[in-house]
Amino acid sequence: MSSGPVAPYQLPSRGWPAVRSDFPTLHQVVSGKPLVYLDNAATTHKPRAVIDTLTAYYERDNSNVHRGLHALSMRATDGYEAARLRASQFLNAAAAEEIVFTRGTTESINLVANSWGGANLKPGDVILLTEMEHHSNLVPWQLIAQRTGAKLRYVPIAGENAEYGLDLDAVDRLLTSEVKVFAFTHISNTLGVINPVADLCAKARRVGAISVVDAAQSSGHERIDVQAIGCDFLAFSGHKMAGPTGIGVLYGRRALLDAMPPWQGGGGMITQVDFFESKWKPSPERFEAGTPNVADAIGLHAAMDYLDKLGRPAIGAHDDTLARRAYDALSMLPGIRILGPRENRGALVSFAFRDVHAHDVVTFADQDGIALRGGHHCNQPLMKKLGLPSTTRASFYVYNTPEEIDVLVSSMRRILKFFGGS
Ligand code: 7TS
Numbered sequence: 001m002s003s004g005p006v007a008p009y010q011l012p013s014r015g016w017p018a019v020r021s022d023f024p025t026l027h028q029v030v031s032g033k034p035l036v037y038l039d040n041a042a043t044t045h046k047p048r049a050v051i052d053t054l055t056a057y058y059e060r061d062n063s064n065v066h067r068g069l070h071a072l073s074m075r076a077t078d079g080y081e082a083a084r085l086r087a088s089q090f091l092n093a094a095a096a097e098e099i100v101f102t103r104g105t106t107e108s109i110n111l112v113a114n115s116w117g118g119a120n121l122k123p124g125d126v127i128l129l130t131e132m133e134h135h136s137n138l139v140p141w142q143l144i145a146q147r148t149g150a151k152l153r154y155v156p157i158a159g160e161n162a163e164y165g166l167d168l169d170a171v172d173r174l175l176t177s178e179v180k181v182f183a184f185t186h187i188s189n190t191l192g193v194i195n196p197v198a199d200l201c202a203k204a205r206r207v208g209a210i211s212v213v214d215a216a217q218s219s220g221h222e223r224i225d226v227q228a229i230g231c232d233f234l235a236f237s238g239h240k241m242a243g244p245t246g247i248g249v250l251y252g253r254r255a256l257l258d259a260m261p262p263w264q265g266g267g268g269m270i271t272q273v274d275f276f277e278s279k280w281k282p283s284p285e286r287f288e289a290g291t292p293n294v295a296d297a298i299g300l301h302a303a304m305d306y307l308d309k310l311g312r313p314a315i316g317a318h319d320d321t322l323a324r325r326a327y328d329a330l331s332m333l334p335g336i337r338i339l340g341p342r343e344n345r346g347a348l349v350s351f352a353f354r355d356v357h358a359h360d361v362v363t364f365a366d367q368d369g370i371a372l373r374g375g376h377h378c379n380q381p382l383m384k385k386l387g388l389p390s391t392t393r394a395s396f397y398v399y400n401t402p403e404e405i406d407v408l409v410s411s412m413r414r415i416l417k418f419f420g421g422s
Helices: 016-021 048-061 071-090 105-120 139-148 168-174 197-206 254-259 294-310 312-330 358-367 380-386 402-418
Strands: 099-102 126-130 151-155 179-185 210-214 233-237 248-252 270-273 278-280 336-338 348-353 373-375 391-395
Touching: 048 071, 048 294, 071 099, 071 248, 071 294, 099 105, 105 139, 105 179, 105 210, 105 233, 105 248, 126 139, 139 151, 151 168, 168 197, 179 197, 197 210, 248 254, 294 312, 312 336, 312 348, 312 402, 348 402, 358 373, 358 391, 358 402
Parallel strands: 126 151, 126 179, 179 210, 210 233
Antiparallel strands: 099 248, 233 248, 270 278, 336 348, 348 391, 373 391
């Protein structure tokens, strides 16, 4: 949610019924009720345009890339490389060579940690993270810290319910010259906090640290401009932005990628192999050993086109409206504890009801046809810090409607009644 007055409710030019009709999975009945899918931070549904692109690829072009001189292989290669170029435009990267295809955000961060971290970190160096990181921007750094002797430090969250987001004063204190990497999320998948990524990258640069932005929760919701953000690396997953599973992107500044060693070896990433040593290609091929996920890269291309047809600013305005409606209505419920700020919030609301376990809430909601998520959301250290075993999370996307938020709130009211609330 942006701060200031509530954004007017913005309809995309074709209207919501048309957007919803693009997504076949939405039109089904669950527990005798129309499906209300509010688990979009875990994964979003796919529009017909993406599903049809995948089918067409497998029906017509299916082939391996880069290795064949026959027609189908050339078509597959062209499609795969067109997807890379499209991803570079989607992020406003300086060149297609700055885009490495991975399995998703997790693999992208592991790539940076292993390749850049393995080559550059020494005992005593500091990897600075934040307390709101998803396990995938935390465990890879723990592993490389153990291997290299680097130390981990954390920027704390501010406020009992993290309502003030990151403690930005602490960032200045913690960004010492020992820090070599500053890795942080753009939007927290549990708190909904939107971090000031451009400021954080500028601060990292001032002490000579590289910046790594986890854009898993933002890439499908707003315009991402890596040059304006000024990051060294940025990671996202296709499946959280209307694209297929199993495909993601690592953006890396070209000079950094070109100086990094490969992290996996195999076909496709070499120029010459001898029995005892090999030479590798420049980036990005250097980081894409083996047969890549051609079909899903092409599917991701279709997803990026779809999002840009709707307009990412319109998607962001829609997120604002839904998140604000959910926050305001849920905050009226007795005994509720909503995490994160009211303003400047991503497309999700996560909360706890006194001692009702989130799994009970999610199971009850499922009986109303509502898909929610309950648990630690791969944020165990954050949950520990907040003193919560779990939260219930509702997360929104471009096809959700204000009426669905109302269905959620009614369902939560019934749950509270059942558990002896008001
Ligand atoms: N970073 C953030 C902020 C995330 O929310 C997630 C996934 C990841 C990284 C990892 O993405 P992956 O595609 O590589 O798995 N978050 C969630 C979630 O909140 N519920 O399920 C997955």
